[in-house]
Amino acid sequence: MTTDLGPLASDFVGLETSYRTGRRPRRRHYLDSAATTLMMRTAQDVSLEFLKHHGNPHTTAHSSARSATAALHWARDVVRGFLGADDRYTALFMGAGSTACANRLAFSLARSRPGKPLVLVSSMEHHSNDLPHRRHSTVLRVPLATAGQAPGAVAMDRLEELLARHSGQVNYVAVTGASNVTGLVNPIHDIAELAHRHGALVVVDGAQMVAHMPVRLAQPDPRRDIDAFFFSGHKAYAPGSPGGLVVKTQLLAGCTPLELGGGIVRDVTESSYALDPDGEVREQAGTPNVTGTVTLAAALAALGQVGMEAIQAHEQRLLAHALERLAGVPGLEIYGPTDLAAAPRVGCISFNLRHMEHALVATALNDDFNVSVRDGCFCAHPYVRVLLKESLQELEIESLSALEIEHLAERRRGMVRASFGLYTTETDIDALVDGLAAIGRQEAHYRGRYDVDAHGARPRNAGAAGGAGAALFSPQAALEAALGRRRAAVGEPQP
Numbered sequence: 001m002t003t004d005l006g007p008l009a010s011d012f013v014g015l016e017t018s019y020r021t022g023r024r025p026r027r028r029h030y031l032d033s034a035a036t037t038l039m040m041r042t043a044q045d046v047s048l049e050f051l052k053h054h055g056n057p058h059t060t061a062h063s064s065a066r067s068a069t070a071a072l073h074w075a076r077d078v079v080r081g082f083l084g085a086d087d088r089y090t091a092l093f094m095g096a097g098s099t100a101c102a103n104r105l106a107f108s109l110a111r112s113r114p115g116k117p118l119v120l121v122s123s124m125e126h127h128s129n130d131l132p133h134r135r136h137s138t139v140l141r142v143p144l145a146t147a148g149q150a151p152g153a154v155a156m157d158r159l160e161e162l163l164a165r166h167s168g169q170v171n172y173v174a175v176t177g178a179s180n181v182t183g184l185v186n187p188i189h190d191i192a193e194l195a196h197r198h199g200a201l202v203v204v205d206g207a208q209m210v211a212h213m214p215v216r217l218a219q220p221d222p223r224r225d226i227d228a229f230f231f232s233g234h235k236a237y238a239p240g241s242p243g244g245l246v247v248k249t250q251l252l253a254g255c256t257p258l259e260l261g262g263g264i265v266r267d268v269t270e271s272s273y274a275l276d277p278d279g280e281v282r283e284q285a286g287t288p289n290v291t292g293t294v295t296l297a298a299a300l301a302a303l304g305q306v307g308m309e310a311i312q313a314h315e316q317r318l319l320a321h322a323l324e325r326l327a328g329v330p331g332l333e334i335y336g337p338t339d340l341a342a343a344p345r346v347g348c349i350s351f352n353l354r355h356m357e358h359a360l361v362a363t364a365l366n367d368d369f370n371v372s373v374r375d376g377c378f379c380a381h382p383y384v385r386v387l388l389k390e391s392l393q394e395l396e397i398e399s400l401s402a403l404e405i406e407h408l409a410e411r412r413r414g415m416v417r418a419s420f421g422l423y424t425t426e427t428d429i430d431a432l433v434d435g436l437a438a439i440g441r442q443e444a445h446y447r448g449r450y451d452v453d454a455h456g457a458r459p460r461n462a463g464a465a466g467g468a469g470a471a472l473f474s475p476q477a478a479l480e481a482a483l484g485r486r487r488a489a490v491g492e493p494q495p
């Protein structure tokens with residue numbers, strides 16, 4: 001498949017990384033971008049340039065510190081622009097990803113809107129967009145619509161019922177923009193309109209959206225605006241960058257910051273302190289991760305130049321190819337509806353090979369086919385449980401009781417997930433499909449080679465199993481090589 005993404009599609013660190021499978025090293029097929037993406041070289045270049053001017057933005061006296069401050073402002077503007085957030089929004093950066101942002105929001109919104117004790121959370125959330133809300137509010141669950149046989153996106157009628165029943169009591173609706181299990185996309189602006197009608201805000205987990213589809217937080221009709229949106233920089237081609245939270249500035253007014261420290265105060269005495277009135281300043285205690293933030297903004301700016309519509313169209317073509325080819329693998333069960341027109345998805349597909357444990361399949365894909373996929377419950381246990389139970393019910397087990405089905409689901413709890421990035425190619429997908437077909441054909445062979453338990457699959461005989469796990473990165477060896485290069489550069493003898 002030719003791509004219309006220009007040079008960006010091959011602009012990543014690690015695309016040529018090879019591991020040994022069988023006798024020789026072969027290029028890895030990285031299909032785990034929903035967990036974390038590879039580093040975009042352009043973004044890395046920008047951060048290396050920035051590091052020549054690195055300084056602490058809490059100072060204004062010297063040029064490097066001023067460069068750092070300006071770089072942070074630039075990053076905030078880029079991120080807001082990329083997400084279609086106008087000047088009513090503030091961009092904040094924190095922690096290592098979405099989790100830090102969700103915790104911050106849950107803490108702040110519970111305190112700034114104390115008369116609204118309830119939060120509605122969908123049944124397809126990552127734990128990061130569920131547990132923080134449970135800690136600070138009372139969570140009610142929004143069920144999923146049934147799309148054909150499989151559970152689909154959020155059930156809008158059930159959401160409306162809940163909002164109407166608890167009108168005025170709901171602080172916000174927390175929903176993922178796209179699922180990290182099935183890739184299913186939720187109608188976030190329709191959800192926002194419903195929520196706003198009942199005095200609730202909408203908080204969107206954008207971790208699986210931001211690098212995969214266009215996002216416009218501010219809509220022509222403000223009733224459809226998203227109030228708060230968060231995402232992980234490491235899932236948007238900028239490993240090492242913080243989480244990004246873009247939020248309506250008025251929601252920060254009067255918020256107590258979660259963290260206290262330097263950089264956020266006007267004055268401190270031994271017995272009191274006065275916080276900076278600016279929400280953007282007040283929410284960022286301590287020295288920010290400027291390098292990571294600049295890397296993240298550069299990655300998003302580069303994506304923006306290619307255009308998220310083009311990136312989405314490319315991913316949809318790959319997705320259609322993958323779904324069509326996976327449908328031909330005997331015994332493969334894909335979770336969630338697969339009609340892309342009726343149930344839109346991002347490039348993320350979870351599945352099981354019937355009767356085979358997910359850990360065994362994922363490990364064999366790695367060891368023999370150099371295909372990197374994730375397996376397990378993807379930090380979305382309730383959703384995975386729903387999907388597995390639904391799919392078990394579709395098998396010939398109508399005669400089993402609900403309890404027996406639950407036990408069966410528990411034993412098989414987990415899936416294999418393949419997820420795409422800008423650099424994913426049809427060759428990667430074909431390697432996955434061919435690997436799955438071969439593993440399914442040789443089930444007895446793989447069962448003989450691995451011990452499988454709740455912790456994963458391990459080769460019975462490590463020597464005989466060989467495989468792609470054999471050639472791992474060694475930080476110590478990389479350090480020694482780097483030190484050796486430094487010594488050589490200054491003519492020092494090697495130890």
Ligand SMILES: Cc1ncc(COP(=O)(O)O)c(C=O)c1O
Nearest residue numbers: 097098099126128180207208232
């Ligand atoms: C939908 C979704 N939300 C939240 C998270 C948590 O992100 P992080 O681990 O970067 O904090 C993830 C990570 O997989 C995710 O996929």
